[in-house]
Structure formats: C-alpha cells, structure tokens
Amino acid sequence: MKEKILYTVTIFSENQVGLLNQITIAFNRRQLNIETLSVSPSALEGVHKFTITTWTDKDTIEMVINQIDKRVDILKAYYNTDDELVFQEIALYKIATESLLKAGTLETLIRKYDIRVLEITETCVVLEKTGLYDETQQLFHELNDSIGVLQFIRSGRVAITRSRLERLSDMLADIEEKYKNLM
Amino acid sequence: MTGSYILLESLLKEEVETIFGYPGGQIIPVFDALYDYKDKLNHILVRHEQGATHAAQGYARVSGKPGVVLLTSGPGATNAITGIADAMMDSTPMVVIAGQVPTEALGSDAFQETDLVGITQPITKWSYQIRSAEDIAWAVARAFYIATTGRPGPVVLDFTKNAQNENLEEFTYQKCQFIRSYIPNIDIDNSKINEAVNIINNSKRPLAIIGQGVILANAEEEVLDFLEKGNIPAATTLMGLSAIPTDHPLNKGMVGMHGNVGPNMMTNQCDVLIAIGMRFSDRVTGNLKTYAKQAKVIHFDIDPCEIGKNVKPTVGVLGDVKKTIKEVYEKMNNNVHYEWINSFATYENREQDKVVKKEINPIDGRLHMGEVVRKVSEASNKCAVLVTDVGQNQIMATRYFQFSRSRSVITSGGLGTMGFGLPAAIGAKIGAPERTVCCFCGDGGFQMTLQELGTILQSKIGVKIIVLNNNKLGMVRQWQELFFNERYSFTDMINPDFTLIAKAYGIGTAEVNTSEELDSAIKDMFKDDKPYLLVANVEKKGLVFPMTPGGTDVTNILLEKKQ
Numbered sequence: 001m002k003e004k005i006l007y008t009v010t011i012f013s014e015n016q017v018g019l020l021n022q023i024t025i026a027f028n029r030r031q032l033n034i035e036t037l038s039v040s041p042s043a044l045e046g047v048h049k050f051t052i053t054t055w056t057d058k059d060t061i062e063m064v065i066n067q068i069d070k071r072v073d074i075l076k077a078y079y080n081t082d083d084e085l086v087f088q089e090i091a092l093y094k095i096a097t098e099s100l101l102k103a104g105t106l107e108t109l110i111r112k113y114d115i116r117v118l119e120i121t122e123t124c125v126v127l128e129k130t131g132l133y134d135e136t137q138q139l140f141h142e143l144n145d146s147i148g149v150l151q152f153i154r155s156g157r158v159a160i161t162r163s164r165l166e167r168l169s170d171m172l173a174d175i176e177e178k179y180k181n182l183m
Numbered sequence: 184m185t186g187s188y189i190l191l192e193s194l195l196k197e198e199v200e201t202i203f204g205y206p207g208g209q210i211i212p213v214f215d216a217l218y219d220y221k222d223k224l225n226h227i228l229v230r231h232e233q234g235a236t237h238a239a240q241g242y243a244r245v246s247g248k249p250g251v252v253l254l255t256s257g258p259g260a261t262n263a264i265t266g267i268a269d270a271m272m273d274s275t276p277m278v279v280i281a282g283q284v285p286t287e288a289l290g291s292d293a294f295q296e297t298d299l300v301g302i303t304q305p306i307t308k309w310s311y312q313i314r315s316a317e318d319i320a321w322a323v324a325r326a327f328y329i330a331t332t333g334r335p336g337p338v339v340l341d342f343t344k345n346a347q348n349e350n351l352e353e354f355t356y357q358k359c360q361f362i363r364s365y366i367p368n369i370d371i372d373n374s375k376i377n378e379a380v381n382i383i384n385n386s387k388r389p390l391a392i393i394g395q396g397v398i399l400a401n402a403e404e405e406v407l408d409f410l411e412k413g414n415i416p417a418a419t420t421l422m423g424l425s426a427i428p429t430d431h432p433l434n435k436g437m438v439g440m441h442g443n444v445g446p447n448m449m450t451n452q453c454d455v456l457i458a459i460g461m462r463f464s465d466r467v468t469g470n471l472k473t474y475a476k477q478a479k480v481i482h483f484d485i486d487p488c489e490i491g492k493n494v495k496p497t498v499g500v501l502g503d504v505k506k507t508i509k510e511v512y513e514k515m516n517n518n519v520h521y522e523w524i525n526s527f528a529t530y531e532n533r534e535q536d537k538v539v540k541k542e543i544n545p546i547d548g549r550l551h552m553g554e555v556v557r558k559v560s561e562a563s564n565k566c567a568v569l570v571t572d573v574g575q576n577q578i579m580a581t582r583y584f585q586f587s588r589s590r591s592v593i594t595s596g597g598l599g600t601m602g603f604g605l606p607a608a609i610g611a612k613i614g615a616p617e618r619t620v621c622c623f624c625g626d627g628g629f630q631m632t633l634q635e636l637g638t639i640l641q642s643k644i645g646v647k648i649i650v651l652n653n654n655k656l657g658m659v660r661q662w663q664e665l666f667f668n669e670r671y672s673f674t675d676m677i678n679p680d681f682t683l684i685a686k687a688y689g690i691g692t693a694e695v696n697t698s699e700e701l702d703s704a705i706k707d708m709f710k711d712d713k714p715y716l717l718v719a720n721v722e723k724k725g726l727v728f729p730m731t732p733g734g735t736d737v738t739n740i741l742l743e744k745k746q
Binding site: 013014017018021022025029062063066067069070072073074075172175176179182 | 492
C-alpha cells in the first residue's frame with residue numbers, strides 16, 4: 001500500500017458551465033474522495049479557482065492532475081502538500097443561548113479559541129472560528145461535550161502558495177506572448 | 184440566416200464533405216437546411232446512430248480528416264454513445280452534432296431531452312451546448328480545432344432547437360487556431376531528446392514499439408528513417424498496424440495479448456524499449472510488475488497523461504512524434520544490431536511451426552479463419568484497407584492481413600466494440616473510395632449492426648464483407664474453453680442464412696465451406712467494386728494463438744491448448 005497523504009489541488013479554469021463535473025470525473029475514476037471543496041473567482045478576471053483536498057498517494061495525484069489539466073477549459077491544475085501552502089478553514093457553530101449562558105464559560109472559550117460571535121438572539125448564538133481542521137474540530141468537541149451544538153458547518157479549505165504571485169499569471173503571460181499572432 | 188444554415192456554412196468552412204447522420208424531431212431544421220446543400224455536403228443516411236459514429240470513425244481513420252455525425256436529441260444522441268466512447272479510446276477525430284430541445288425546455292424532462300453534455304463529458308475531449316445562433320460559428324470552429332489537434336478525439340455539440348431556428352443578420356466565420364486553456368503543440372524539450380539519443384546510441388538490444396500515434400502524426404516516414412538509421416527492430420501495437428509495411432525487414436510483427444512471440448519475448452530481453460505514440464495498454468503489457476523491467480524505457484507521446492501512466496519511463500519525450508523522432512534521428516548515430524535482430528528468428532520459427540502454418544495452410548480439411556484472411560489479403564495485393572469487428576475475427580484479421588501502406592487498419596482497439604466493423608467499413612470506403620475495403624466480422628458482431636447493409640444498399644458502398652462464421656461468440660468461447668472448464672455459457676449462436684440477408688439487400692454473396700470454394704468466391708468478390716458478402720463457415724472450435732492470458736507476464740505465451 002502506498003502512503004496516503006492529504007494533497008491540496010488547485011485548479012484554474014475558464015468560467016464555463018459544467019466544469020465541476022469534469023473535475024469530479026477525474027476524482028471518481030481514480031476512486032478518490034473529495035475531502036473539501038471550495039470554488040470562487042480568482043484574482044485574474046474571468047478565471048475561476050477550485051481548491052480541493054483529497055487523501056491519496058503521489059502517483060495517483062499526479063495522474064489525476066494530468067487528467068484534469070488536459071480538459072480543454074482548464075487553464076492549469078496544480079497539487080501541493082501542506083508544507084508548501086498557507087491555508088485556512090472557517091467553521092460556524094450554533095448553540096442554544098440558554099445553555100451557553102448557563103455554562104458560563106463563554107469568555108474562557110473566546111480567549112482560548114479566538115472565537116468571534118456573529119449573532120445572538122433569544123434562542124441561539126452563532127460562533128465563528130477560523131483555523132486548521134484540528135482546531136475547529138477541537139472546539140466542536142469541547143462545545144458539544146459541555147454545552148451541545150445545534151448546528152455545525154465547516155468550509156472547504158482555502159489555500160495560497162508560499163510563492164509570491166499566482167503561478168497562473170506567469171503562465172498566461174507566457175502563452176499570450178507566444179501566441180499573440182493567433183489571438 | 185438561420186442557425187441551421189450557419190451550421191452548414193460553418194461545416195463547409197471546415198472543408199467537410201461528408202456527414203453521417205439520421206434525422207429526428209430536434210434536428211429537423213438542420214435537415215431542412217441540408218436539403219439545400221445536397222450538392223455540397225454528402226449526407227449518408229445510416230440505419231442506426233451507432234452506425235453513424237462508427238462510419239465517421241472509419242472515415243476519419245482512413246482519411247485523417249475528422250468524421251462528422253449529425254443526429255437528433257435523446258435516443259438519437261444516446262445511441263451515439265458507444266461510437267463516441269470508442270473514438271475517445273482510440274483517439275479518433277470526430278465532431279458529433281446532436282439536436283437538443285429548446286433552451287427554455289432544458290431541464291424539464293421534455294420529450295426526447297437528455298443531458299448529452301453531462302453524459303458525454305467523460306468520453307469526449309470537449310462537449311458544448313449551443314444555446315443561441317451567435318454561438319454556432321464559434322463553437323464549430325472550436326470543435327474542429329479541438330477534435331483534430333494534439334491527441335485527436337471526439338467532440339460533441341449539443342445544438343438546441345431554438346439556436347437552429349434563430350436568425351442572424353450576418354454570418355462570419357473564423358477558424359480557431361488558439362485556445363489559451365488548450366495548448367496542443369507542446370514545445371520539445373531538447374534535454375529529453377539528448378537523453379533519448381544518448382541511450383539509443385549506447386543500446387545493444389533496442390526494441391521499438393510503434394503505436395497509432397505515429398499514424399495520427401503522419402510520422403511514418405520519420406519513424407522508418409529512425410529505425411533504419413539505428414537498425415532497430417520494431418513491432419507495432421494493434422492500433423499501430425500498417426504504420427510500417429508488413430514485409431519491412433525491421434518489422435517484427437505485433438505486440439500484445441495475441442501478438443507475435445518474438446517482440447513479446449524480446450520486450451523482456453531488450454536493453455532499451457522505445458515506445459512511440461503508444462500508451463502501454465494492458466493488452467500490450469500484461470503484468471506491469473514484470474514488464475520490461477530490465478530495459479531503459481523511452482516514451483515518445485503527445486499526451487502528457489500517458490507518460491508514466493502505466494510504465495514509468497527512463498526518459499519521457501513529450502511532443503508530436505513527427506518532430507521528436509525527427510530530432511532524435513538527426514542527432515543519433517548510425518548503428519547496427521545484426522546479431523540482436525537475428526535472435527528474433529528462433530521465436531519466429533517457433534510461431535510459424537506451432538501456430539501460423541496450421542492456421543493459414545490447415546490440413547484438417549476444415550476452413551480456418553487465418554486461411555481466409557490471408558487469401559483475401561493476397562487477392563487484394565496487400566493494398567486493401569482492413570476493417571475488423573471485435574473478437575477472434577479481429578485478431579485473426581490483424582495477424583494475417585498484410586499491409587504495404589499506412590492507414591490500412593481500422594479496428595476498435597481500446598473499447599473493443601462488437602458491431603464496429605460493418606459501419607466503420609462504410610465510412611472507410613467513403614473516406615478512401617479508390618481503395619479496396621475488406622471488412623472481417625464474426626457472426627456475433629455482424630449481427631449487432633447488420634442493419635447498415637441498408638446504408639450500403641442505399642448509398643452504393645462497395646465494401647467487401649467477410650463473415651467468419653463459426654456459429655459461436657468465438658473469443659468468449661475460447662476463454663470458456665481455456666479458463667472456465669469448458670462451460671460454454673451462452674456462446675452458441677443459431678444464425679440466419681446470411682446469404683439470404685445479403686440478397687434481400689441486393690448485395691452479391693457466396694457461402695463457402697472449403698478451401699476450393701473460398702478461392703473461387705474470393706475471385707467473384709473482387710471481380711468488381713460492388714459490395715459483397717462472403718460467408719466463410721470456419722472451424723467451430725478454432726482458437727486464437729499465441730495468447731498471453733490477461734494480467735500475466737508478457738512472456739507467458741501459450742502457443743496451443745495445454746493438454
């Protein structure tokens with residue numbers, strides 16, 4: 001068995017319908033589960049960015065990346081390991097106001113976990129924590145064990161490489177320079 | 184001008200001459216426009232949409248031009264799926280245009296609506312839905328560019344009915360030459376070329392394997408020059424057959440599960456394995472763990488996904504093999520490997536004695552598939568286009584047919600589609616009308632698409648069809664005999680009188696049971712350029728050898744049934 005680690009896949013695409021389907025096909029064919037997924041417009045106008053995490057080995061991730069990269073509307077696909085990235089996730093926790101007040105630990109929790117309070121109503125409080133998976137998960141356990149969590153949601157990972165620019169901008173500039181007579 | 188006319192004008196701009204199609208509700212406006220283009224676009228009315236796709240494949244493979252298919256939505260489109268998947272596996276350029284329900288009806292489960300783009304995304308290079316007339320010229324230009332460049336493949340245009348009917352004031356067409364997210368002509372990495380040259384120059388026992396990539400790149404001459412300069416023995420894959428002439432002294436035959444003994448054995452004895460435009464399919468390699476482990480592997484391919492996918496090469500040279508092989512040729516030394524090349528003879532002789540002689544000159548009084556194939560091949564002066572179906576007929580045909588020029592083999596390699604042969608032969612004949620087209624089918628595969636005899640009748644397609652009839656699904660029966668304790672589960676076939684079917688379609692025909700009958704029927708078949716169905720009733724229990732059982736070592740070759 002090859003060693004599986006968590007890879008972060010970054011995909012830049014043209015803004016076309018049906019791209020997510022094309023991307024997930026590549027994961028499905030290699031029987032990879034998508035752990036997290038986050039999609040948004042990138043810093044480059046008209047270019048969308050997908051950030052996907054998945055547990056697999058190096059050979060498999062390389063093949064999946066190649067398959068994705070090959071799709072016509074995909075500009076570029078990369079993969080990285082955690083040490084090459086700065087990354088973050090965000091989690092929201094909904095808790096019954098009454099239970100939270102009764103527990104009396106809110107201040108301690110805020111100081112310990114750097115929590116933000118997004119909303120307080122008579123019935124519910126919504127807390128927000130940004131952090132790594134383990135950190136948001138630890139807070140979930142602590143809240144759930146001591147007070148009870150009514151709803152919990154965590155975003156997909158967002159990640160930025162440690163290098164200076166979006167690598168794609170260099171690539172696009174090269175392509176545009178080389179093929180300007182055809183454009 | 185309506186969208187339908189824009190489509191047809193766009194096709195003319197792409198120099199399309201032939202369309203394989205079938206009308207239906209959601210493509211009627213295009214067919215209506217086609218009525219005005221009868222003198223410019225040759226539309227071949229098939230009998231089933233699958234037939235249209237395989238015909239387009241045959242046309243594309245023989246001519247090098249993209250095959251064009253025109254269909255309706257829903258069942259018309261889903262009937263085309265097999266051919267689209269086949270074209271994807273075998274890198275065949277094809278543009279499939281399917282009607283679709285009007286944009287406002289999309290997603291409502293309208294009559295004959297199906298999510299064609301969703302269905303075809305995994306089996307096409309590109310699938311696109313045209314929702315307005317303004318999109319048409321742009322999408323057609325992109326479709327042809329994508330289908331024909333880089334590693335070729337199928338493209339689907341899902342053409343909504345409202346876009347077919349919409350009017351545009353002006354039609355302008357610009358051929359696509361560039362898509363920023365799709366760069367098919369990759370720059371050659373000279374350091375890789377130099378590494379490859381260095382390894383090839385120092386090789387004592389090189390072996391080249393030629394795939395269809397060589398044909399797709401029109402690189403036959405470059406590859407032959409390369410082989411001759413380096414005095415390098417070569418074999419082809421099933422898909423690479425005819426890239427080099429059968430009787431060239433450096434051509435050592437075909438690799439793979441039913442390939443020749445020499446190149447399969449030598450794969451595990453060579454010191455350098457040079458793979459050119461091939462993808463190390465499991466049907467070529469068998470067990471990857473023992474495949475060419477002693478050799479340095481140099482892999483030339485245009486598709487980055489293929490380099491390292493199945494076999495990790497010592498050097499992977501990415502790019503168009505027409506350019507990369509030429510570069511290597513120019514930089515490499517002249518060389519000789521006489522002793523190494525002569526060492527293939529032992530295996531060749533063994534295969535001749537144990538397999539080939541019995542197959543092409545049988546002494547048991549019964550007709551054998553190999554014999555039929557070889558005789559047809561000889562009667563066509565090794566110049567014919569061979570089209571095959573899938574199964575024993577395919578292996579026998581590709582083993583015993585002989586080739587003197589490229590683009591002479593049209594077979595379903597990757598997908599292994601039974602029913603491929605007959606419609607593909609129709610397309611091949613239209614793509615190369617001056618050539619003789621011989622289509623070998625088994626009785627099973629022939630019956631999967633035999634309705635296309637109607638296309639032959641209507642469009643007067645002069646293909647020579649040879650049904651190798653053993654009243655069995657022979658290849659599955661062979662596996663049952665060899666690996667499933669002779670439990671012949673549903674592989675017997677009770678067949679109709681195929682000659683009566685041929686007669687019903689007005690096609691010349693003969694049925695033969697002996698060598699003598701075969702000779703005169705072949706003469707009859709080639710007397711003119713009209714379609715012909717030759718039914719050869721062959722040995723019922725024939726087995727295809729050599730055979731490397733699936734997943735075992737490439738050298739684990741059976742030459743006969745183990746007693």
